[in-house]
Amino acid sequence: xxxxxxxxxxxxxxxxxxxxxxxxxxxxxxxxxxxxxxxxxxxxxxxxxxxxxxxxxxxxxxxxxxxxxxxxxxxxxxxxxxxxxxxxxxxxxxxxxxxxxxxxxxxxxxxxxxxxxxxxxxxxxxxxxxxxxxxxxxxxxxxxxxxxxxxxxxxxxxxxxxxxxxxxxxxxxxx
Amino acid sequence: xxxxxxxxxxxxxxxxxxxxxxxxxxxxxxxxxxxxxxxxxxxxxxxxxxxxxxxxxxxxxxxxxxxxxxxxxxxxxxxxxxxxxxxxxxxxxxxxxxxxxxxxxxxxxxxxxxxxxxxxxxxxxxxxxxxxxxxxxxxxxxxxxxxxxxxxxxxxxxxxxxxxxxxxxxxxxxxxxxxxxxxxxxxxxxxxxxxxxxxxxxxxxxxxxxxxxxxxxxxx
Numbered sequence: 001x002x003x004x005x006x007x008x009x010x011x012x013x014x015x016x017x018x019x020x021x022x023x024x025x026x027x028x029x030x031x032x033x034x035x036x037x038x039x040x041x042x043x044x045x046x047x048x049x050x051x052x053x054x055x056x057x058x059x060x061x062x063x064x065x066x067x068x069x070x071x072x073x074x075x076x077x078x079x080x081x082x083x084x085x086x087x088x089x090x091x092x093x094x095x096x097x098x099x100x101x102x103x104x105x106x107x108x109x110x111x112x113x114x115x116x117x118x119x120x121x122x123x124x125x126x127x128x129x130x131x132x133x134x135x136x137x138x139x140x141x142x143x144x145x146x147x148x149x150x151x152x153x154x155x156x157x158x159x160x161x162x163x164x165x166x167x168x169x170x171x172x173x174x175x
Numbered sequence: 176x177x178x179x180x181x182x183x184x185x186x187x188x189x190x191x192x193x194x195x196x197x198x199x200x201x202x203x204x205x206x207x208x209x210x211x212x213x214x215x216x217x218x219x220x221x222x223x224x225x226x227x228x229x230x231x232x233x234x235x236x237x238x239x240x241x242x243x244x245x246x247x248x249x250x251x252x253x254x255x256x257x258x259x260x261x262x263x264x265x266x267x268x269x270x271x272x273x274x275x276x277x278x279x280x281x282x283x284x285x286x287x288x289x290x291x292x293x294x295x296x297x298x299x300x301x302x303x304x305x306x307x308x309x310x311x312x313x314x315x316x317x318x319x320x321x322x323x324x325x326x327x328x329x330x331x332x333x334x335x336x337x338x339x340x341x342x343x344x345x346x347x348x349x350x351x352x353x354x355x356x357x358x359x360x361x362x363x364x365x366x367x368x369x370x371x372x373x374x375x376x377x378x379x380x381x382x383x384x385x386x387x388x389x390x391x392x393x394x395x
Binding site for chain 2: 017018020021023024026027028030031052053054055163174
């Protein structure tokens with residue numbers, strides 16, 4: 001009887017780990033950013049907050065096992081001309097929580113010229129250690145993001161695309 | 176489908192009944208038979224070899240029909256090299272597409288209702304399951320679905336086992352398969368503001384309960 005109980009217990013333990021999931025580790029989304037006026041003076045640079053729609057990801061955003069995390073983010077200059085991001089000393093991408101939320105604003109990715117080398121027309125910000133789950137930050141399928149930088153911005157007005165390299169894990173567990 | 180199941184059960188019942196009749200002991204000798212007939216000397220009876228260590232002498236080959244998840248409906252050939260061991264291989268259909276499957280079942284007991292232990296694996300080829308989805312994203316994601324699976328199960332079998340049996344099995348399964356069209360799917364649901372520049376081939380997987388019911392006919 002004891003052996004039977006142990007076996008049933010083992011089966012229940014096995015069954016308690018049941019799940020269904022979809023894993024997409026390399027999802028790259030892009031959207032264009034508003035034009036930024038030239039500012040050829042060294043100092044702090046903060047771009048207007050961006051609402052980045054990630055569309056319908058078809059995952060249960062409230063399930064604790066589902067995750068959307070940022071691997072890296074890039075600002076890719078799209079305007080013609082000779083300007084680039086060579087004067088940027090550091091940059092970071094932050095996630096802003098929805099209004100009324102108890103979540104905190106967090107840095108998702110960063111760039112440091114002394115470590116990452118001088119940027120050209122693409123400013124690559126690497127995801128920070130300790131991945132932040134972005135799903136709780138979603139409101140109406142959008143993430144509110146903020147880019148700030150230090151150094152010398154391009155001297156003439158410029159346009160760019162913001163690319164997010166995301167890892168999506170949609171998972172439901174049962175029972 | 177119901178008709179097929181009813182026919183299968185009927186054929187099985189007939190086969191079972193025939194087997195029972197054939198195996199029934201002959202009636203005792205009439206007391207009116209010749210009393211002078213001398214009783215036959217006892218014949219030496221060779222002991223039956225142990226079943227589990229010798230090849231099965233009865234019907235060894237047959238057909239298996241079953242339905243369940245995640246394998247779908249399957250039709251397989253069954254071979255029984257030993258009485259306690261059955262192997263099967265055949266084709267599967269999950270309503271959206273076809274696949275292949277194979278399995279091994281251990282049936283160590285010859286009882287009216289006997290427990291079994293089995294493993295099974297299979298692969299369902301890519302097929303369009305978009306009719307299951309609601310919304311543009313889900314429909315695109317389900318547009319090309321295929322998977323491989325492996326299951327372990329325990330079950331119960333009913334029937335004489337020599338020619339026909341009905342089984343119910345339950346267990347645990349792991350399945351995994353690629354999900355294509357991820358970029359198109361998310362693009363379809365994004366409203367055009369965001370461009371999906373690239374997406375790899377996502378992987379869908381499942382670890383959870385499995386179940387099936389079926390019948391086996393041993394023909395040869």
